[in-house]
Structure formats: C-alpha cells, structure tokens
Amino acid sequence: MEFTEQQLQRYSRHIILPEVGGRGQAKIIDAKVVIVGAGGLGCPVGYYLTAAGVGTIGLIDNDVVEISNLQRQIAHSVNTIGMLKVESAEKTFKALNPDVNIIAHKVRISKDNILDIIKDYDIVVDGSDNFPTRYLVNDACVMAKKPLVSGAILKFEGQVTTVIPGEGHCYRCLFEEPPPAGLVPSCQEAGVLGVLTGVVGSLQATEVLKLILGKGDPLKNSLLVYDALKTTFRKVKVPKNPNCAICGEHPSITELIDYNEGYCSLP
Amino acid sequence: MPEKRIDIRGLVCPYTFVKAKLAIESMEIGQVLEILLDNEEASRSIPISMTEHGQKVLNVVKINDADWVLSIRKEKE
Numbered sequence: 001m002e003f004t005e006q007q008l009q010r011y012s013r014h015i016i017l018p019e020v021g022g023r024g025q026a027k028i029i030d031a032k033v034v035i036v037g038a039g040g041l042g043c044p045v046g047y048y049l050t051a052a053g054v055g056t057i058g059l060i061d062n063d064v065v066e067i068s069n070l071q072r073q074i075a076h077s078v079n080t081i082g083m084l085k086v087e088s089a090e091k092t093f094k095a096l097n098p099d100v101n102i103i104a105h106k107v108r109i110s111k112d113n114i115l116d117i118i119k120d121y122d123i124v125v126d127g128s129d130n131f132p133t134r135y136l137v138n139d140a141c142v143m144a145k146k147p148l149v150s151g152a153i154l155k156f157e158g159q160v161t162t163v164i165p166g167e168g169h170c171y172r173c174l175f176e177e178p179p180p181a182g183l184v185p186s187c188q189e190a191g192v193l194g195v196l197t198g199v200v201g202s203l204q205a206t207e208v209l210k211l212i213l214g215k216g217d218p219l220k221n222s223l224l225v226y227d228a229l230k231t232t233f234r235k236v237k238v239p240k241n242p243n244c245a246i247c248g249e250h251p252s253i254t255e256l257i258d259y260n261e262g263y264c265s266l267p
Numbered sequence: 268m269p270e271k272r273i274d275i276r277g278l279v280c281p282y283t284f285v286k287a288k289l290a291i292e293s294m295e296i297g298q299v300l301e302i303l304l305d306n307e308e309a310s311r312s313i314p315i316s317m318t319e320h321g322q323k324v325l326n327v328v329k330i331n332d333a334d335w336v337l338s339i340r341k342e343k344e
Contacts, residue, residue, distance in 0.1 A: 003289070012285045018320050022289045
C-alpha cells in the first residue's frame with residue numbers, strides 16, 4: 001500500500017522494525033479487532049491498538065463511566081462521567097488517531113448477539129470482568145474459529161492467554177467450568193491495583209499485534225501469570241484437553257450458554 | 268544499472284531509512300536500489316541498518332560536497 005506522509009511519520013518506528021516494515025504496518029491498518037469491555041483492560045488495549053494504527057476497532061460495553069472507574073480505566077475522564085464507556089473511549093481514541101475506525105457496540109454481550117458481532121472481526125480481545133462473559137466469549141470464539149486474547153486481573157495478579165481455535169488450548173481446557181457464583185471475589189469486592197490493568201492490557205495488545213503480523217510466539221497452549229507484588233512473570237504450559245467440552249474431539253457444548261444468574265458484575 | 272532510484276535529499280533520520288526500506292520492500296530479490304541523499308548521518312546509518320536487515324550494500328559514494336549515492340542490492344524479503 002502507499003502511505004501518506006503523515007502515516008510514514010506516525011508509523012515510522014514500526015516501519016523500521018525488520019519484523020514489521022511497510023507490509024506489516026499495512027496488515028495492522030487492514031486488521032479488524034473487537035474488544036469485549038471498555039473498562040480496565042479494554043482501555044489500554046484499545047488505546048495501544050489505536051496508536052498502532054489498527055484500522056477497525058470494535059468496542060462492546062453497555063456501562064456508563066463512573067468516578068470509581070478512573071483509578072484504572074485510562075480512556076475515560078471526569079469530563080465523560082455518565083457517558084457510555086464505548087462513546088467515552090471512542091472520543092479518546094479518535095483524538096489519538098483519527099484514521100482508526102472505532103465501532104461502538106452499545107450492548108451487553110450475550111449468547112444471542114455475540115456471534116453476530118464477532119463475525120466481522122479478525123481477532124477478539126476479552127477484557128471482561130466476570131466469569132459468565134469470559135466463558136461466553138471463549139465458547140463463541142471456538143465456535144466461530146476466531147483467535148482470542150484473554151486477560152484477567154484481580155488484586156495484584158494478572159493473567160494473559162491466547163486461544164487459537166483448532167491449533168491450541170481454549171479457556172475451558174484451562175478451567176472447565178466457571179467457579180460457583182460468589183466463590184471468586186470480583187474486583188469490586190477484592191480490589192485491584194489500578195496500574196495492573198495497564199500491564200495486562202499492554203500484554204494483550206502485544207499479543208494482538210503479533211497475531212496480526214504473524215511474528216513471534218503467541219501465548220498458545222500457555223498462560224502468563226504476572227505477580228505485581230513479587231514482580232514475577234510465570235509462563236505455565238496449558239495442554240489442549242482432548243476431552244474439552246467445547247474444543248475437544250466430541251464437544252458436549254453445542255450451543256452458547258449465559259451463566260448470568262448469581263454473578264455480580266463490576267463496571 | 269539500478270532497478271530503482273530514490274532521491275531523499277532534505278530528509279533526516281529516521282525518515283531517510285523509512286523511505287529506503289519501503290523502496291527495498293517494493294523490489295524483487297537481486298534488484299539494486301540507488302539512493303541519493305544529503306544527510307551525513309544517514310550515509311552512515313542506512314548502510315548499517317540495511318546490512319542488519321540482510322541486504323547487501325554495494326557502494327557508498329560521496330559525489331560532491333553535500334550528496335552521497337548508496338547502492339543496495341536486495342537479498343532478503
């Protein structure tokens with residue numbers, strides 16, 4: 001593709017990388033990525049993917065910005081309190097890079113709409129804050145064969161994994177079922193060090209760019225665990241489970257499940 | 268004879284290398300790119316970067332008080 005002078009300047013530090021170049025930057029510009037959640041993780045993921053020039057970024061969220069979000073959700077501000085998070089984030093991302101097409105999906109994701117939304121995208125990022133959504137997104141990505149970069153945070157710990165359907169493990173190979181409601185506390189109950197979202201979100205954005213470029217080793221068949229207190233990263237092997245209920249040889253889950261009852265969700 | 272020529276006089280780093288790299292990307296392996304430039308730093312850094320990226324620097328010639336011509340053969344995609 002032919003870059004404009006502005007694009008050459010904006011993306012010059014990418015273009016000079018041997019692993020990216022003009023061709024890699026063109027792939028980034030052509031890519032379509034959808035992010036579930038415009039909160040703690042969705043903000044840094046969307047922010048960095050916007051800076052990188054990802055051509056189309058979808059954001060799915062139906063919450064509005066509250067002041068308690070601002071400790072970690074860096075795309076929002078005091079000026080956007082009360083606004084839908086997807087619109088607040090769109091405004092911020094457009095100011096950073098107006099070339100990026102931001103698509104705001106102002107819905108709560110569910111088994112009835114997820115497949116229809118993700119079908120138009122190349123890669124799905126999970127930045128959701130609750131188990132029902134995490135399993136729904138995983139199952140939908142396996143069914144639709146969409147690569148998924150999943151992230152999670154709580155207190156001082158973060159996790160990242162990359163699901164490539166048909167090639168590697170999925171979230172259910174790692175944890176077969178969601179934990180019972182109330183067993184694992186949410187950020188609302190347990191707290192989270194705000195900056196952790198930046199570490200984990202940046203790792204997710206890095207995974208997305210590697211998938212777009214086809215470079216390096218994604219977190220396929222592995223889970224990266226970051227402990228902020230100890231300052232350690234552990235990469236744990238996660239073998240694909242041949243008996244997995246969704247991605248195994250004889251899947252027992254053949255339609256999507258909403259596990260909503262009993263879970264509280266944190267904006 | 269080079270297959271492609273670019274004139275990047277007036278540009279400074281890193282745009283000198285950005286333009287040179289994009290030109291190389293658009294060419295076939297074995298073809299030669301000739302670069303006319305007037306930035307002294309680039310006359311030294313482009314050959315180093317091109318070598319690091321796996322390309323072959325054939326020639327670096329100072330043609331007058333202000334300008335250099337570099338010849339690079341594409342060896343690698």
